[in-house]
Amino acid sequence: MTENLKIIEIEVLRYNPESDQEPHLEVYSVPFSDDMSVLQGVQYIKDNFDGSLTFRWSCRMAICGSCGMMINGIPKLSCETFLRDYYPDRIRVEAMAHFPIEKDLVVDLSGFIEKLESIQPYIIPKEPRSLDQGEYIQSPKQFNDYIQFTSCINCTLCYAACPQFGLNPDFIGPGAIALLHRYNMDSRDGAAAERMELVASEEGVFNCSAVGYCSEVCPKHVDPANAVNINKTNAAKDYFLRFLSPKGGAK
Amino acid sequence: MEIIKTDVAIIGAGGAGLRAAIAVAESDPGLKVALISKVYPMRSHTVAAEGGAAGVKKPTDSLEYHFHDTVGGGDWLCEQDVVEYFVSQAPVELTQLEHWGCPWSRTEDGHVNVRAFGGMKIERTWFAADKSGFHILHTLFQTSIKYPSIRRFDEHFCVDLVEEDGRCLGVVVIETSTGEFSLIEAKSVIIATGGAGRVFRESTLGGIVTGDGMALAYRHGVALRDMEFVQYHPTCMPVTGLLFTEACRGEGGYLVNKDGYRYLQDYGLGPLQEKPKNKYMELGPRDRLSQAFFFEKQQGRTIEHPTLGSVVHLDLRHLGEAYLHERLPLIYEMAETFMGIDPAKQPIPVRPGVHYTMGGIKVDGRCATSLQGLYAIGECASVGLHGANRLGSNSLTELLVFGKVAGVEAAGNAKSSAPGNSSNLLEQAKAVEQRATELKTKTDGTEKIAVIRKEMAQTMEEGCGIYRVEKTMQATCDKLAELRERFKRINIDDKSSVFNTEWLTAIELDNQLDVALSMAHSAINRKESRGAHQRLDGYEKRDDVNFLKHSEAYYVAGGVPRIALGDVKITKSQPAERVYGAAGEKADQERKESHD
Numbered sequence: 001m002t003e004n005l006k007i008i009e010i011e012v013l014r015y016n017p018e019s020d021q022e023p024h025l026e027v028y029s030v031p032f033s034d035d036m037s038v039l040q041g042v043q044y045i046k047d048n049f050d051g052s053l054t055f056r057w058s059c060r061m062a063i064c065g066s067c068g069m070m071i072n073g074i075p076k077l078s079c080e081t082f083l084r085d086y087y088p089d090r091i092r093v094e095a096m097a098h099f100p101i102e103k104d105l106v107v108d109l110s111g112f113i114e115k116l117e118s119i120q121p122y123i124i125p126k127e128p129r130s131l132d133q134g135e136y137i138q139s140p141k142q143f144n145d146y147i148q149f150t151s152c153i154n155c156t157l158c159y160a161a162c163p164q165f166g167l168n169p170d171f172i173g174p175g176a177i178a179l180l181h182r183y184n185m186d187s188r189d190g191a192a193a194e195r196m197e198l199v200a201s202e203e204g205v206f207n208c209s210a211v212g213y214c215s216e217v218c219p220k221h222v223d224p225a226n227a228v229n230i231n232k233t234n235a236a237k238d239y240f241l242r243f244l245s246p247k248g249g250a251k
Numbered sequence: 252m253e254i255i256k257t258d259v260a261i262i263g264a265g266g267a268g269l270r271a272a273i274a275v276a277e278s279d280p281g282l283k284v285a286l287i288s289k290v291y292p293m294r295s296h297t298v299a300a301e302g303g304a305a306g307v308k309k310p311t312d313s314l315e316y317h318f319h320d321t322v323g324g325g326d327w328l329c330e331q332d333v334v335e336y337f338v339s340q341a342p343v344e345l346t347q348l349e350h351w352g353c354p355w356s357r358t359e360d361g362h363v364n365v366r367a368f369g370g371m372k373i374e375r376t377w378f379a380a381d382k383s384g385f386h387i388l389h390t391l392f393q394t395s396i397k398y399p400s401i402r403r404f405d406e407h408f409c410v411d412l413v414e415e416d417g418r419c420l421g422v423v424v425i426e427t428s429t430g431e432f433s434l435i436e437a438k439s440v441i442i443a444t445g446g447a448g449r450v451f452r453e454s455t456l457g458g459i460v461t462g463d464g465m466a467l468a469y470r471h472g473v474a475l476r477d478m479e480f481v482q483y484h485p486t487c488m489p490v491t492g493l494l495f496t497e498a499c500r501g502e503g504g505y506l507v508n509k510d511g512y513r514y515l516q517d518y519g520l521g522p523l524q525e526k527p528k529n530k531y532m533e534l535g536p537r538d539r540l541s542q543a544f545f546f547e548k549q550q551g552r553t554i555e556h557p558t559l560g561s562v563v564h565l566d567l568r569h570l571g572e573a574y575l576h577e578r579l580p581l582i583y584e585m586a587e588t589f590m591g592i593d594p595a596k597q598p599i600p601v602r603p604g605v606h607y608t609m610g611g612i613k614v615d616g617r618c619a620t621s622l623q624g625l626y627a628i629g630e631c632a633s634v635g636l637h638g639a640n641r642l643g644s645n646s647l648t649e650l651l652v653f654g655k656v657a658g659v660e661a662a663g664n665a666k667s668s669a670p671g672n673s674s675n676l677l678e679q680a681k682a683v684e685q686r687a688t689e690l691k692t693k694t695d696g697t698e699k700i701a702v703i704r705k706e707m708a709q710t711m712e713e714g715c716g717i718y719r720v721e722k723t724m725q726a727t728c729d730k731l732a733e734l735r736e737r738f739k740r741i742n743i744d745d746k747s748s749v750f751n752t753e754w755l756t757a758i759e760l761d762n763q764l765d766v767a768l769s770m771a772h773s774a775i776n777r778k779e780s781r782g783a784h785q786r787l788d789g790y791e792k793r794d795d796v797n798f799l800k801h802s803e804a805y806y807v808a809g810g811v812p813r814i815a816l817g818d819v820k821i822t823k824s825q826p827a828e829r830v831y832g833a834a835g836e837k838a839d840q841e842r843k844e845s846h847d
């Protein structure tokens with residue numbers, strides 16, 4: 001079987017903070033079969049050529065969000081990107097753009113996690129309900145209002161795609177705003193007004209220059225650009241109301 | 252070494268660990284919680300669960316039915332008092348999750364919907380499309396952010412427990428990003444580290460499912476119970492092992508052999524049903540379906556695929572594209588991306604793959620281990636719910652029900668007990684650090700991690716597969732002993748401190764080898780066939796006289812595990828023949844009549 005395998009060259013951006021001044025590329029020749037993902041390609045390198053090659057992965061099925069990388073310059077999940085689609089050309093894998101590199105293909109996600117935590121990503125009930133009252137009722141329309149924005153796997157590919165995040169690392173960014181929007185749109189939640197402060201803040205939606213690349217690279221069709229957009233409009237409205245309506249404040 | 256003091260330390264932030272953390276925080280906001288996970292919580296393997304979580308919902312259903320399905324499904328090796336508690340709390344916990352925002356799929360009138368699942372008499376599986384675990388995990392993770400008393404240690408790898416006078420009093424962790432060790436002192440410790448299925452080859456599991464917590468408890472003298480019961484899921488993607496959820500069949504999918512024949516009708520699961528019918532045909536239990544595959548293959552009736560090997564077909568075509576997109580969107584996407592197959596137009600090649608560890612750290616009905624202050628929950632634990640075969644969709648609910656129990660118990664224990672002797676605990680922690688560091692710094696190693704891991708997975712598949720015989724099980728026990736020896740000579744290329752995944756993988760492999768040994772020795776010791784443990788060497792029948800017992804594996808340093816047998820708690824369901832399809836319906840009827 002092995003002799004049927006084709007060989008692809010994988011160029012990997014390496015960086016070990018304890019010994020390297022700066023990141024550099026190394027090339028490996030990897031035998032592969034058509035069902036092999038890019039993740040399996042780098043695993044092959046780790047298992048056979050250099051055990052120190054470092055990357056995150058777990059589920060192998062595009063749901064845990066661990067394995068994002070730049071693949072030929074485009075942010076992708078390496079477990080659902082296939083070597084066959086690049087062969088016979090050389091393929092380049094690098095750490096996700098716009099994040100500090102920790103080591104090789106691993107980036108520092110602590111900033112992203114802080115953003116997630118800052119948006120109050122949980123139901124703050126509009127009307128509290130006890131467990132013996134059973135579930136909240138949600139009509140199909142109410143359900144459809146938010147369901148799309150629940151699909152985010154926190155892979156941060158949209159951040160690697162976002163030029164504004166590249167310029168301002170404090171920007172809350174597409175993924176977290178999509179999640180914020182998910183809770184705002186949920187009929188069980190009543191805290192949209194509380195979240196508005198952040199939406200309209202210096203780190204908020206007005207950083208966005210409407211490039212839309214975030215939605216293009218999103219592997220789960222969350223359409224974060226749409227969430228950002230809607231919130232721009234909401235924030236503008238809110239601003240307007242705050243200053244012009246006698247009652248003031250968000251809805 | 253940094254020392255952190257907390258009240259409750261939780262190892263693992265999957266569904267079970269997160270639910271426990273929230274339970275501690277809700278039961279007493281004054282208690283400090285350290286929630287430790289080797290990956291960010293939302294990467295935990297709960298994320299991959301597709302089908303859903305079981306809890307009685309329909310007016311036609313009852314706790315009694317759920318109880319009997321579970322106990323019968325487990326081939327009477329369940330702790331029946333535990334099952335009773337579980338079925339009663341299941342709907343409460345699933346509703347709680349709804350209040351926290353879980354986007355369960357709904358009916359037109361806005362209520363939570365339920366779907367059919369294998370081995371369940373009535374539809375009672377709550378689902379969120381086919382991303383149930385994903386939604387449960389993210390809902391729990393996001394909700395946990397609300398509680399200031401929960402301090403997370405994301406990307407921290409737990410290497411050992413520390414104990415004093417028979418009490419567990421903390422954990423030693425490595426911060427992945429720096430390689431630094433810390434001692435987290437705690438009055439209660441909860442292990443929630445998930446399953447161990449990666450000791451096998453083709454599995455539905457993520458790379459992190461390495462049985463770490465089982466190995467930790469085991470080395471501290473706690474028994475691993477019923478480890479021989481490993482569930483093969485009948486419908487996995489060949490080679491990678493990725494899962495096509497049972498919901499494919501719950502929604503009406505067929506399994507056919509090379510003649511296009513729905514072969515399950517020949518395995519006591521018939522007669523043939525056009526529409527999915529609970530406990531018939533494709534909705535039989537997993538062990539039976541995986542076993543049927545084995546026999547089809549033996550009879551030469553599987554499809555021999557040039558690159559994928561022996562497979563059968565999961566046929567969803569008659570469900571139509573629109574319905575598939577609505578109910579099984581992830582499955583649709585996976586078939587397209589990974590296999591280049593449009594499931595509305597072509598059948599999907601599948602075969603059984605390793606999926607779930609029924610056994611685990613032995614705990615009582617309140618999730619306590621034999622080591623005071625140490626609790627275990629979720630797939631790493633054996634609370635006695637699943638017996639010899641888990642019913643699909645019981646385990647996600649288990650995370651919630653027993654996650655809560657453990658949280659409450661651990662909180663109570665933390666409040667009533669005094670901290671340990673810090674200098675003593677620090678000494679232990681330093682010894683742990685030294686041992687773990689030596690693994691990395693030694694330079695005379697020759698063995699490759701990848702090679703040992705591969706040989707382990709290969710031998711586990713051979714000896715502890717769907718069907719087992721003494722000879723290959725013995726060969727597996729011997730092979731594992733050899734690998735244990737060779738592990739001592741392991742080589743690690745990466746000597747660095749920052750994000751050294753090679754080193755952590757070696758520690759995982761060390762854990763896996765101990766867990767694999769407990770499985771193989773428990774298996775060879777069980778001289779009968781029950782649930783997921785099926786033998787072909789003269790022990791083809793269930794033997795209630797000698798083996799209506801739990802296996803308990805005890806760690807023996809430098810030797811083979813000692814296997815003991817423990818009693819099974821039977822309350823109201825006496826062991827009976829385990830039957831499905833028409834025969835099952837008849838047996839249900841008879842049981843009902845005798846009760847009336």
Ligand SMILES: Cc1cc2nc3c(=O)[nH]c(=O)nc-3n(C[C@H](O)[C@H](O)[C@H](O)COP(=O)(O)OP(=O)(O)OC[C@H]3O[C@@H](n4cnc5c(N)ncnc54)[C@H](O)[C@@H]3O)c2cc1C
Pocket residue numbers: 262263264265266267268287288289290291292295296297298299300301302303304305383384407408409410443444445446455456457459460463464494496606607628629630631643644645646647648650
């Ligand atoms: C593909 C698939 C589909 C499934 N579908 C269903 C279904 O439909 N219904 C159902 O009921 N069940 C299903 N299951 C089973 C169920 O999902 C699992 O049993 C369950 O999610 C396990 O949850 P857990 O919290 O115990 O462990 P996990 O979610 O695996 O979490 C383990 C945690 O422990 C941490 N950890 C492990 N080791 C260490 C260490 N050394 N140091 C620090 N942290 C550590 C990990 O980082 C992680 O946070 C499915 C399983 C799979 C694989």
Ligand code: SF4
Pocket residue numbers: 151152153154155156157158159174175178214217218219220221222223224
């Ligand atoms: S919005 Fe899409 S790209 Fe961004 S983090 Fe979520 S899943 Fe990833």
Ligand code: FES
Pocket residue numbers: 057058059060061062063064065066067068077078079080
């Ligand atoms: S490995 Fe989980 S998303 Fe790729």
